[in-house]
Amino acid sequence: xxxxxxxxxxxxxxxxxxxxxxxxxxxxxxxxxxxxxxxxxxxxxxxxxxxxxxxxxxxxxxxxxxxxxxxxxxxxxxxxxxxxxxxxxxxxxxxxxxxxxxxxxxxxxxxxxxx
Amino acid sequence: xxxxxxxxxxxxxxxxxxxxxxxxxxxxxxxxxxxxxxxxxxxxxxxxxxxxxxxxxxxxxxxxxxxxxxxxxxxxxxxxxxxxxxxxxxxxxxxxxxxxxxxxxxxxxxxxxxxxx
Numbered sequence: 001x002x003x004x005x006x007x008x009x010x011x012x013x014x015x016x017x018x019x020x021x022x023x024x025x026x027x028x029x030x031x032x033x034x035x036x037x038x039x040x041x042x043x044x045x046x047x048x049x050x051x052x053x054x055x056x057x058x059x060x061x062x063x064x065x066x067x068x069x070x071x072x073x074x075x076x077x078x079x080x081x082x083x084x085x086x087x088x089x090x091x092x093x094x095x096x097x098x099x100x101x102x103x104x105x106x107x108x109x110x111x112x113x114x115x
Numbered sequence: 116x117x118x119x120x121x122x123x124x125x126x127x128x129x130x131x132x133x134x135x136x137x138x139x140x141x142x143x144x145x146x147x148x149x150x151x152x153x154x155x156x157x158x159x160x161x162x163x164x165x166x167x168x169x170x171x172x173x174x175x176x177x178x179x180x181x182x183x184x185x186x187x188x189x190x191x192x193x194x195x196x197x198x199x200x201x202x203x204x205x206x207x208x209x210x211x212x213x214x215x216x217x218x219x220x221x222x223x224x225x226x227x228x229x230x231x232x
Contacts, residue, residue: 106158107157
C-alpha cells in the first residue's frame, strides 16, 4: 500500500521569506501523481500544485514550486515570498494514475506566517 | 470552473437520529465522488468511493450500514449517518472527480460539520 509521510507537524515563516515543506512517499508504481493541497481555516481544500511522476520537470505555480526527487521518493513544496494568506494546513497527497483512484494523504503540516 | 457544494454546512442532531449530507457537482458531471472524514488538526480519512449507479466501495473499518452512501445521479451523492452517536461528530468532506487533460482531478466541497448531542 502507498504511504505519504509529512515529518513536520508545524512550520513558521516570516512574511516575504521562503519556506519549504517536506513530503516523502512510498510506492512500487512507476507512474503516479503527487499533489499539494492547502486547507485554510475555512477548511475548504484547495489544490496548490500537481506533479506527474513521468515528468522530470518540477511543477511551478506562481510562488509555489516543488522539488520532485523520484528516486528518493521525495516531493517538497517551496513557498516563496510568503504571505499572510498562505497560513494554512498543507497536505501532500499521492494518487495512482487510473481514473477513480483515491488520494492518499499525509498527516499535514500547519504553516504559520508571521508578520 | 468546477464547483462542488455540500448541504448542510452545519448540522446538529440528537443521538439515535439519522442525518443526510448532500454533495453536488454544480457545473460538471462526476462519475466518481469520494467521502472523507476529518477530525480537528488531522488529515482527511477516506470513508468510501461512490460511483454513479453502483454500490459504494467502503474503506476498511468503515461501517457500511452506518454510513449509507447513494450516488443516484452524475451530480449528486448523499451520505446518511444512521443512528448517529456523539462519536460520529466530525467534519465530513466530499469530493467529485472531473476529467482534466486525459486524467481527472478531485474537486472538494466546503465540508459539513456534524455535531451529535
